[in-house]
Amino acid sequence: MTDLIPLPDISEAALHQMYTYRLGRIRAAMAEQKASVAVLFSPVSMRYAANFDEYQLFQSHIPTTMMIVPIEGPVTVFGASQRHHPNIDIYQPSRMATPFDGGLDFTGSCQTIVEDIEQTLRQNNLSGAGFHIALERTSPILSRLLLEKGYSLIDGEALVESARMIKSPTEIQCLRHTVNVAQYGMDKMREYLRPGLTELQVWSILHQVNIAHGGDWIDGRMLASGPRTNPWLQEATHRKIELGDTVAFDSDMVGPNGYLADISRTWICGGGTGSRSQREAYRHSYDEIHHNMSLLKPGVGFAELTERAFKRAEKYRDRRYVCAFHGVGLCDEYPKIYYPEDARHNNCPGELQENMVLSVESYSGAEGEPDGVKLEEMVLITATGFERLSTYPFEKELLI
Template sequence: MLRDESDSAEPTGSTVFKDERKQAYLNPEGADRPLISPVPATTLDRARHYRLERLRTTMREWDCGALLLYDPVNIRYAFDSSNMSIWTMHNAARYALILADGPAILFEFEGAEHVNDGLAGIDEIRPAKSWIFFTAGNLMESRLKAWADEVADLVSSHGSNRRVAVDRLEPAGAFELRERGFTLVDGQELAERARSIKSADEIELMRWTIRVCEAGMARMYEMSEPGRTEREIWAELHFENARSGGEWLETKLLTAGPRTNPWYQECSDYVIKRGEMISFDTDMIGPYGYCADLSRSWTAGHVAMTTKQKELYAAARDQIEHNLAILKPGMTFAEFNAQSWRIPEKYQPYRYTLALHGTGMADEWPGILLHPDFDPDFSGAIEEGMVLNVESLIAEAGSESIKLETQALITARGAERLDTFPWEEI
């Protein structure tokens, strides 16, 4: 239980409160040891099979002869193949081609073929033909044509369907494929619609990523003392994720005190003062490639909140609890918007525009905006098997920001929270 404290911007007293509820998320083997996943290999094998079949099923529904993937998140989803993911997000050096009536082929960065050993969904591995300027330079045009010829030959030799779904491709590559008679469709939409419905095995993998994230949050909580910098606290989440088999953090959203408002400032060397609010958004791509996207806010030194901090925090909790409670399968996006929590006018200039978003191997479709920003033409429905994140950011003129977020599975009965890291008691 948080101790009572005087209502001031700089709460007095030096007693450090450690919340046993949060300490419980640290590794029971000791904070000096990484977490070891208990998920059996059979779970991962079933998830891999399910994901590739989801893509193939969606390809058939879209009448596509092939799916060409460059986005490393989509490649991970299709094959569970991960190699230099951040680097290949901005260097198109590896790709995948899934044929509707043929093999699933991974074009791997030359010399790295062995990183895919044991991945049963890959029928063939070929060396990637890279035509990006970084490696091709003045040879870019000839390498581009060789790349396009190989893709065209593979698609043509496995059926007459010349509709190719592509998730991400430079204009020159799209031009070359169109020159060879192919119709290109939006492969990112195809992939995200396939990814939006999770299997039970995927949820088990995601639960483990959340477990690792919450252990990182517990480390952050322990470090949230006055005199620390924002970066020092943020590093604890990186550390726990990396040593427990995770991947990366998508953002650097941890700030304290006056730097919480406006939101979206990145963590810095700002030295945090006692009683200031520390607010963060994990955006963590963790073990098995799944995302744990959780937000919490607490005071530096773990002292009681001021009256204003309590007011803002209570509003953020109201938004989370209300929107979580109304979620159910079959609800349209417009129906959710109509029934969603109404943000008071004084908080609206500082609002977070998203009310909900999908989550899988990253933030994904659907991104449903807060009611002042919602477009009535945005169509779709919440479906069983989706994982949705419920968001809140509450601030007003001159105040700090409270950032809260929870991750929930949509079941036949409604929303089931996947994270359990405690809220602050006010």
Template sequence: MKLDRRILPTTDSIQNFVNKKRLYEDEINFEELRSYRLKRVKQELEKQNIEACLLFDPVNIRYALDTTNMSVFNMHNLTRYCFIPVDGPTILYEFFNCEKFSNHLHLIDEIRPAITWDYFCHGNQADAQLKKWTQEIKDITDTHCKNNKRLAIDVINGPAVEELNKIGLSIVDAKSVIEQARVIKSTDELKCMTAAIEVGEMGISKMREDLKAGMTENELWSILHKTNIDHGGEWIECRLLTSGERTNPWMQESSNKIIQPGEIVAFDTDMVGPYGYCADISRTFVEGNNFDVEQKKLYQMAVEHITYNVELIKTGMSFREFTEKSWKLSKDYYQNRYSCMIHGIGLCDEWPFIKYPTDGGQRDGCFEKNMTIAVETYIGKVGGKEGVKLEQMYRVGDNNLELMSHHPLEKI
């Protein structure tokens, strides 16, 4: 039986609906945004002596080409990808019957149906599909990768790597390429980030307003999700909202625990908002807004930690120097420390990831103008009752850090 499958012929066709504009939509030059990001990817490929990359991670595809389709689904299925050579056409391999949804994106030179060898899609035919996919990659790399056979790939499975090695390709990690490309933000990216932050802070304000004893952690957490979706946002990376004794140690996920009077409630937004940019803000409230003595102590330590580190950072300072001079967390709290003091932020958490002095990690690099970073802390005594999580977002300016997140800290 022949199916008559109807899909939209093009996103440019005349359609009978009205869109509500997202924040700052009229102020963002999307063509410049897209051109800047793709140029950054190609420059980094060239810098690392790689002739092309093959991207499967939906966040990386969005950065390079600003095209999305079932992003969360495609985080765990190899069903959509793109090929980006330093010299040559950019090719999007699109999910089944979705080829026309990205026709309006002029930096995509060609859209082809994706060949997938994912077991979910093909079962015992996956090996045969892998052979077809490998031949496709051989054809495009033979044409556009003539000087060397180094192909950068971000996400792939073992059988595919084996097949690509058999045809003479050397596979390198595209993560370093894309992470370095994403470090320095353009003016339009900063506008996108401002929109995401403002939406996140609408949600934070609503959460603070609605917080009351008797509601569950999940009920409070749902407010941020709804606010994000209402304003054109996309998803939330984690489930980090806890109350009372579940705030210590940190990293427990939101649950159906009922919030009690006077308990600390702490959360980390990790919110992928409008335009795909992340609002990564942590706040700690107290139900009823009356901090007890111990809660005040924890909160004041957290504020001091962030303030000290922010004032320490100057444009051009090395990560090594920052780590050596950073605020010292006392031993009673050190075992419960957060995984990092600072990380980059953009479409999601990004490089660099600056750890505490005892935890190692990369120390090379420095704070450069128009990097965007999150400065954060968790303060909770080992064996203590509760803990405090705070996090602020900053742009690296001409000389120091400029605050991007503006929801006020608690007055205690």
């Protein structure tokens, strides 16, 4: 059992202000998009709206719980076990609209959900023309029944994502704490790292530290060693790490209060200056994230970030990471900003704003070479530029 780092100095009053702020952000987005109600199934969306944190991974694949958020009026949750959640006014039984809960034909359950939505509209006088229902990913049966009733649907997931972009001061405090927990876990991983341990043994330490501090989960098993670091996105296995191996990882850690720490570092097992290819790849990723961080300030357009992004060396271009920047909050968030080579995928209009949080990404691995390097920083957009939220040191011996 690991020791615990101190809790952040956040009062219950400040947390409740944060929950009020987040629900207000959803309702402001609803007003902008003319949505009368939002029907939420995503565990991340329900966490954002009302700090609803019950069985989140279960909910992600068996959506037993549903939340209805009217633009005005009481918020209702269907299927909660507890009764302590902020911003929730009414608790109702689950509607069982999944095969696991309700059998292979849950048309009747979806019809009941339609009636729930209509009751919310009537009770809050929200059934006027020209307004939409914001619906998150769910059964097409529910969408069809609503359309047959004449309702206009918009995407509830996109609506909530747009709300989550700008962080309140308490959200930023929560993000700092999750980063501190992750970096403490990284310290423990590094202390434990030695030849003969498997990738999974080393990776498990971050999980243990996260859970011990009240964290939630880790999105992937993103730790690889030696030849498994190139190409990237190979998850941890029972491979035994050898002396001199590159060891690269990406935390992807959904930590305390549901906030994400998305940090990547690369080490050499046993330390030292590594090989020439290890040093070249490390320097390339180090230069990339520092160049790309230097671009960050309010008012810079997302497309401009793509255009001005670090010009990657030819040998590292084909195995580039999936994006150069992306948003961070309760998990990976909008926007995702691609490299110039992938600019056709850039469908994120907008610009940087104060109190957005981003991850700045780099992966450098050349085809035909044994090693790859993954580095990533989390940053806060400030009034005049940016602040690094992740402060874990880089490998000076690999930068010579």
